[in-house]
Amino acid sequence: EVQLLESGGGLVQPGGSLRLSCAASGFAYSSYAMAWVRQAPGKGLEWVSTISYSGTDTYYADSVKGRFAISRDNSKNTVYLRMNSLRAEDTAVYYCVKGHIVLDYWGQGTLVTVSS
């Protein structure tokens, strides 16, 4: 059974940093791209970032480019999202997702709140 377990969310002040982690199990993790998708309160789904299976290629939404960094550790079956210079508009539930074009499994999400 595919499982994606996010952690690292919480309350952070504007301008602060946070690192999200996602532990994956139940599939050949090192063979798949991974992504982060978020949903702000009352809003729709927004793609944030994707990393290729090897970690060589990364992609970012314009809204987070230069502030967020995605990475992965294939020895730990874990994908990370480092978030810097956080803004109020980054407040959202962040979902860890398996896949690149077809996002076939989603974690339960972790809430990030940016507020003073």
Place this chain on the structure above:
Amino acid sequence: QSVLTQPPSASGTPGQRVSISCSGSSSNIGSNAVNWYQHLPGTAPKLLIYTNNQRPSGVPDRFSGSKSGTSASLAISGLQSEDEADYYCAAWDDSLKGYVFGIGTKVTVL
């Protein structure tokens, strides 16, 4: 404002057929496959349709997808109360080099 255009809402009575449209451009739907996701409040989103018209294992055949040119649509036939959810279309955008979602369509079963 999203790159992919969906109606914000749709509704029907139990047993009816509901269709949701998704309009894009040559850089997304026009050149890449469309996927659909179902999101019930408080739960993780779920892949409903992939590669335009394919259903993952476990998705009822009441759900179907199609694509033509730069538009796609999701149809729910035999609408059931448990189908009340938000539905999102999505595709890779070659110009943006990113994945784009529609704004989501809230389906209400009357």
